[in-house]
Amino acid sequence: xxxxxxxxxxxxxxxxxxxxxxxxxxxxxxxxxxxxxxxxxxxxxxxxxxxxxxxxxxxxxxxxxxxxxxxxxxxxxxxxxxxxxxxxxxxxxxxxxxxxxxxxxxxxxxxxxxxxxxxxxxxxxxxxxxxxxxxxxxxxxxxxxxxxxxxxxxxxxxxxxxxxxxxxxxxxxxxxxxxxxxxxxxxxxxxxxxxxxxxxxxxxxxxxxxxxxxxxxxxxxxxxxxxxxxxxxxxxxxxxxxxxxxxxxxxxxxxxxxxxxxxxxxxxxxxxxxxxxxxxxxxxxxxxxxxxxxxxxxxxxxxxxxxxxxxxxxxxxxxxxxxxxxxxxxxxxxxxxxxxxxxxxxxxxxxxxxxxxxx
Numbered sequence: 001x002x003x004x005x006x007x008x009x010x011x012x013x014x015x016x017x018x019x020x021x022x023x024x025x026x027x028x029x030x031x032x033x034x035x036x037x038x039x040x041x042x043x044x045x046x047x048x049x050x051x052x053x054x055x056x057x058x059x060x061x062x063x064x065x066x067x068x069x070x071x072x073x074x075x076x077x078x079x080x081x082x083x084x085x086x087x088x089x090x091x092x093x094x095x096x097x098x099x100x101x102x103x104x105x106x107x108x109x110x111x112x113x114x115x116x117x118x119x120x121x122x123x124x125x126x127x128x129x130x131x132x133x134x135x136x137x138x139x140x141x142x143x144x145x146x147x148x149x150x151x152x153x154x155x156x157x158x159x160x161x162x163x164x165x166x167x168x169x170x171x172x173x174x175x176x177x178x179x180x181x182x183x184x185x186x187x188x189x190x191x192x193x194x195x196x197x198x199x200x201x202x203x204x205x206x207x208x209x210x211x212x213x214x215x216x217x218x219x220x221x222x223x224x225x226x227x228x229x230x231x232x233x234x235x236x237x238x239x240x241x242x243x244x245x246x247x248x249x250x251x252x253x254x255x256x257x258x259x260x261x262x263x264x265x266x267x268x269x270x271x272x273x274x275x276x277x278x279x280x281x282x283x284x285x286x287x288x289x290x291x292x293x294x295x296x297x298x299x300x301x302x303x304x305x306x307x308x309x310x311x312x313x314x315x316x317x318x319x320x321x322x323x324x325x326x327x328x329x330x331x332x333x334x335x336x337x338x339x340x341x342x343x344x345x346x347x348x349x350x351x352x353x354x355x356x357x358x359x
Contacts, residue, residue, distance in 0.1 A: 006034075006035060007035060007084075007085040007086060007105065008035040008036070008037060008083060008084040008085050008086075009033055009035065009036050009037070009084050009085070009086045009087070009088060009101055009105065009154065010036075010037050010039060010078075010082035010083060010084030010086070010087045010088070011028055011031075011036060011037070011038050011039065011088055011089070011090055011101070012039050012041060012075065012078030012079070012082060012087065012088070012089045012090070013025070013028075013038060013039065013040045013041065013078075013089075013090050013091070013092060014041050014043050014069075014071065014074040014075060014078065014089065014090075014091050014092065015040050015041060015042060015043055015044070015048060015091075015092040016043050016044045016092060017042075017044050017047065017048045017049060017092070018092050018093060020092055020093040020199075020202070021040075021092040023095060024090055024091070024092045024093065024094060024095055025038070025040075025051075025055050025060075026056075027090075027095035027096045027097070028055050028056070028058065028090065028096060029055045029056025029057070029058070030056065030096075030098050031056070031058070031096060031098070031099075031100060031101045031102065032098070032099060032101075032102050033101040033102040033105055034057075036058040036101060037058060037059045037060070037061070037082075037083060037084060038055040038058050038059070038060040038061070039060075039061055039063050039078050039081050039082060040060065040061070040062050040063065041063040041065070041069070041074045041075075041077050041078045041081075042062060042063060042064050042065045042069075043065070043068065043069045043070075043071075043073075043074040044068055045065050045066065045067045045068040045069070046064075046065070046066050046067070048062070048064070048065075050062060061081070063077050063078060063081045065077065070168060070171060071166075071171065071172070071174055072166035072167060072168045072170055072171075072174035073166075073168050075089065075150075075166040075174065075175075075178075076165055076166050076168065079160055079165065079166075082157075082160075084157065085156070085157055086105070086108075086154040086155065086156060086157065087154065087155045087157065087160070088101065088104070088150075088151065088153060088154045088155070089150045089151050089153075090151050091151070093199050093202045094151060094196070094197060094198050094199055094202075095196075095197045095199075096151070096195065096196055096197075097195040097196065097197060098195070099195055100193075100195035100196055101154075103119070103191070103193045103195055104117050104118075104119060104152075104153075104154045104191065104193070105117075105154065107119070107189065107191035107193065108154065108189070110189065110191070111187070111189035113187055114156075114186065114187045114188060114189035115155070115156040115158060115159050115182060115185065115186025115187060115188075116153055116154070116155050116156070116159075116179070116182050116183075116186055116187075116188045116189070117153065117154050117188075117189045117191060118134070118137075118148050118149075118152045118153035118154075118188065118189075118190060118191070119134065119152045119153075119190070119191045119192065119193035119194065119195065119196070120132050120133065120134040120152065120192065120193065120194040120196075121133040121134055121149040121151065121152050121194070121196045121197075121198045122194055122196065122197050122198065123198045123200040124197055124198065124199055124200065125200055125201050126201050126202070132194060133147075133149060133198065133200075134147060134148065134149065134152060134190075135147050135190075135302055135303055135305065136190045136272055136299065136302050136303050137188040137189070137190050137271060137272055137303075138270075138271065138272040138273060138274060138303040138304070139183055139236065139270050139271055139272075139273070140236065140237070140240070140270050140273050140274065140275075141272075141274065141303050141304060142176075142179060142180060142183055143180065143229060143232075143233040143236070145176075146173065146175070146176035146179075148175075148176075148179050149175075149196065149198055150175040150178075151196050151198070152196050153179070155182060156186065158186075159181075159182050159185060159186055162185050164178065164181045164182050164185070165178075165181075166178050167228075169224075170221055170224065170225070171217075171221065172217065172218065172221050173218075173221045173222060173224075173225050176225060177225050177228065177229075180225070180229055184232070187271075188271075236269070236270055239269055239270075240266050240269055240270045240273055240275070240276065243262055243263075243265050243266040243269065243276075244262070244263070244266050244275060244276060244279060246262045247259045247260075247262035247263050247266065247276075247279055247283075248279065250262060251279075251282075251283055251286070256283055256286055256287050259279075259283050260280065260283050260284070260287075263276050263277075263279055263280040263283065264280070267280070272299065272303050274300045274303050274304040274307070274310060277296050277297070277299055277300035277303070278297070278300045278310060278313060280296050281293045281294075281296040281297040281300060281313065281317065282313075284296060285317065285320065290317065290320055290321050291321065293317055294314070294317040294318065294321060297310070297313055297314045297317050298314060300313075300314075301313075301314045301330075306337060307337075308334040308335075308337035308338035308341055308344070309334075311330050311333050311334040311337065312330070312331065312334040312341065312343060312344050312347070314330045315327045315328075315329075315330035315331040315334060315344070315347060316347070318330060319347070319351070324351055324354055327347070327351055328348070328351045328352075331344050331347050331348050331351060332348065335348065
């Protein structure tokens with residue numbers, strides 16, 4: 001494998017020539033990945049001002065346009081102009097922190113077979129609130145919702161050669177759809193870095209938060225993505241369901257080794273499938289491998305963090321291991337997701353009696 005710094009990374013900046021463009025480019029100028037090119041796509045059309053030849057130590061080019069471009073059209077214009085072995089993106093109202101590009105490229109070395117490497121984003125809001133966005137990869141969850149910010153990912157050029165492009169009929173969710181395309185062809189690798197700042201409510205897409213949130217438009221375009229990918233999604237669900245039914249039957253017959261093998265078969269078909277992980281954790285617990293079961297359940301809860309039952313099952317495993325403080329935290333998280341969850345209420349009372357209430 002080539003050294004990470006030897007491979008060219010193209011950073012595509014979709015620009016409306018907003019005042020924030022200067023700060024976005026400055027954040028790229030500070031990137032220490034040696035082989036980087038910056039492409040500024042004139043999404044606002046012919047009114048976009050020229051750009052310098054350099055962005056710090058990196059070459060920079062303007063991808064001109066005679067008319068304004070939609071978000072997916074601007075992304076595709078950048079792809080057409082990119083020369084890199086790997087491609088990533090930045091909008092003109094966001095910023096990369098130092099080491100963002102090099103961190104992703106070094107993470108690639110941990111997964112040489114991956115075609116997409118991605119990380120967390122730090123979502124920042126105008127009221128000062130911040131939150132972490134992103135999670136480990138799960139194909140089943142990617143069909144359900146978008147959890148990868150476009151600017152946190154590097155994408156291999158080979159995926160472009162195979163035809164991956166942004167769907168120009170999608171005004172929003174074009175990045176989600178793009179990643180689903182990529183996932184039909186390549187492995188994804190998640191790196192737990194947090195080197196990208198997403199100003200979530202600063203744009204106008206309607207897919208961010210705060211002032212940049214249009215629930216009606218979000219749902220309309222989400223449902224179009226669902227419809228587009230319904231056939232492969234349902235095929236994957238059917239395939240995994242059949243294997244997990246076999247695993248459950250084997251577990252009921254006390255063939256725990258066979259049940260575990262079936263769970264791993266499901267995970268081969270659907271990487272990090274949360275229901276396969278959940279069942280696997282229960283089987284590992286039955287085999288008295290509690291620490292292993294906890295790690296499996298932590299992953300299940302990480303890839304489906306909005307599911308109160310997953311978080312509750314993690315709390316139970318923490319309790320079984322004697323880590324009542326962690327059990328209390330996870331129990332409280334489950335109740336925040338589902339306040340009327342009776343089982344979690346009972347567990348909270350039990351833990352409170354043991355002196356592990358969360359305040």
